[in-house]
Amino acid sequence: MSVQIEFQVTAPPFRWDEAGGIRIGQSRVTLDSLLATYHNGSTPEEIAVQYPVLCLGEIYAAIAYYLTHPQEIDNYLEQRHKKAQQQRNQFVQQYNLANLRQRLRDRLIFALIIHFSA
Incomplete structure (x- = not known):
């Protein structure tokens, strides 16, 4: 049985x-x-x-x-990684983010100079 x-x-x-x-x-x-x-x-x-x-x-x-299913999921993850990288690159180009940190520092310094010279 x-x-x-x-x-x-x-x-x-x-x-x-x-x-x-x-x-x-x-x-x-x-x-x-x-x-x-x-x-x-x-x-x-x-x-x-x-x-x-x-x-x-x-x-x-x-x-x-x-x-x-490691190959199937690894392919999916790789596609997601590539898509995310493309979107980051497009965002940087679209919004001109090159040297953003330096431009922000320059504006801050300028604002501080105006503020303290007034």
């Missing part, structure tokens, strides 16, 4: 957001953030403390999916 057990297969707790990123469960925590924390040495239990909106099961499920 053998005992039969039924297992229910569940999908990873992922959902796509409006920007094309993967979020965990119903939270705003990205897969990128969760995996960065994991790769920095945090255990799932430590991640649960850092992201209390996630339940431990969601964290384990996300990590398990990554461990069984």
